[in-house]
Amino acid sequence: MSVSGVVTDALKEGRTMxxxxxxxxxxxxxxxxxxxxxLARTKKEALFISKEMGFPVVLKxxxxxxIHKSDVGGVKLGLKSGVAVxxxxxxxxxxxxxxxxxxxxxxxxxxxxxxxxxxVIIGVTKDIQFGPVIMFGLGGILVEVLKDVSFRIIPITxxxxxxxxxxxxxxxxxxxYRGQEPANIPLLEDALLKVSAFIEKHPEVKELDLNxxxxxxxGVLAVxxxxxxxxxxxx
Numbered sequence: 001m002s003v004s005g006v007v008t009d010a011l012k013e014g015r016t017m018x019x020x021x022x023x024x025x026x027x028x029x030x031x032x033x034x035x036x037x038x039l040a041r042t043k044k045e046a047l048f049i050s051k052e053m054g055f056p057v058v059l060k061x062x063x064x065x066x067i068h069k070s071d072v073g074g075v076k077l078g079l080k081s082g083v084a085v086x087x088x089x090x091x092x093x094x095x096x097x098x099x100x101x102x103x104x105x106x107x108x109x110x111x112x113x114x115x116x117x118x119x120v121i122i123g124v125t126k127d128i129q130f131g132p133v134i135m136f137g138l139g140g141i142l143v144e145v146l147k148d149v150s151f152r153i154i155p156i157t158x159x160x161x162x163x164x165x166x167x168x169x170x171x172x173x174x175x176x177y178r179g180q181e182p183a184n185i186p187l188l189e190d191a192l193l194k195v196s197a198f199i200e201k202h203p204e205v206k207e208l209d210l211n212x213x214x215x216x217x218x219g220v221l222a223v224x225x226x227x228x229x230x231x232x233x234x235x
Contacts, residue, residue: 023227030198041107049110056113065103072099117214124208139212161189183215206230
């Protein structure tokens with residue numbers, strides 16, 4: 001499906017929030033490395049996709065009505081066999097039905113289990129006064145606990161991206177604190193610039209969250225994505 005098709009179909013259905021699979025499809029255009037993610041509508045499809053991708057894999061519930069998938073038991077990590085995938089699929093469906101019985105479940109997303117890296121977050125929100133604002137900080141639950149983040153108004157420059165990364169109190173962690181593998185700082189800066197350019201090109205995107213993004217010594221990989229659209233806005 002084309003990028004415009006992803007947006008058009010969602011709005012036609014009365015949805016402003018894209019599913020994870022749709023969000024990642026849309027974000028491919030940005031040039032940011034995003035883990036391959038495919039939709040499985042049935043257990044049989046989940047098994048087929050998992051074997052095709054290669055184990056271990058991750059399964060996550062796909063529903064326009066569920067934002068925090070882990071809260072409803074909708075995420076299963078590190079699945080190393082077809083038996084594990086089959087069991088995880090059933091457990092996800094059962095848990096979601098119990099915790100969110102009114103949610104429309106489209107299936108599950110299947111993606112390769114990415115190697116752990118330093119978790120960072122890249123986000124965008126629209127400010128009433130200033131327009132789109134980009135955020136960078138530590139990812140995962142740390143962004144909520146430590147609130148160690150930096151902000152800039154879009155569009156940003158290379159100097160802005162560099163400053164955003166270095167403003168974090170946790171910047172030493174990105175440099176390889178106590179012998180840990182460092183993040184590739186230039187690639188993180190490039191990811192910020194790519195998100196800024198993507199938002200300029202897509203004013204219909206109201207909110208964007210890439211969390212977590214795994215930062216490695218030799219790369220940057222977004223493993224989860226959330227996109228909220230704004231109705232009545234065109235390019």
